[in-house]
Amino acid sequence: MEKKEVTVDYTDGMAFNGKVAQFDIHMDAKPEVGGLDKGPTPKPLLLVSLGGCTGMDVVSLLKKMRQEYDSYKMKISGEQTDEHPKHYHKIHVEYIFEGESLDEGKVKKAVDLSQEKYCGVSYMLKQAAELTYSITINGSTI
Structure with a gap:
């Protein structure tokens, strides 16, 4: 290890x-x-770590799938509890892609693989919070 x-x-x-x-x-x-x-502050850095982890997975997977994009970003939101210890109990990752030659199925597969198999930060955060995600390609949610 x-x-x-x-x-x-x-x-x-x-x-x-x-x-x-x-x-x-x-x-x-x-x-x-x-x-x-x-x-x-420290807690939003957890969201940044999540974005970095899953983002790197998706870039690597899309490269292997020969998928090219013009832009790629994520918007990650976390909803905190009101009581102490205040923590994220809901997290949502929106994957946002722009690119004319993108195959929706391959993009979805790359994101699903990251979230379900490869991203260790996602895995850890799922133990403490509801983690959801969505994918937007060229302005349309798939």
């Missing part, structure tokens, strides 16, 4: 610096809770 390790150092106020290999991620809180709003 591969082991990963990151470090998170307190800087000041409510700010922390996360170190992943040679990369820095600065986090802070909103002013109303003592921060200076100089970086994202």
Whole structure:
């Protein structure tokens, strides 16, 4: 089994610096809770991690399927509980593609494989939240 390790150092106020290999991620809180709003708060970074994980899967799978696109992005939303510990109990990923030669079936297969087989972040988050997804190609949801 591969082991990963990151470090998170307190800087000041409510700010922390996360170190992943040679990369820095600065986090802070909103002013109303003592921060200076100089970086994202931690929970939305979970959504960013989800997007990165599934996004990389989909890019790799579509390349193998010889599918070319003009643009690809994801919009990821998370709904938090009102009570503490506040956490995401619903997460939705919208995969958005633009490209004239895209095969809807292949795009759907790539996204399904990522969500159901390959993306470890999706797998982990599904243990704690309802995770749904949709696919939009050239402005139409499939």
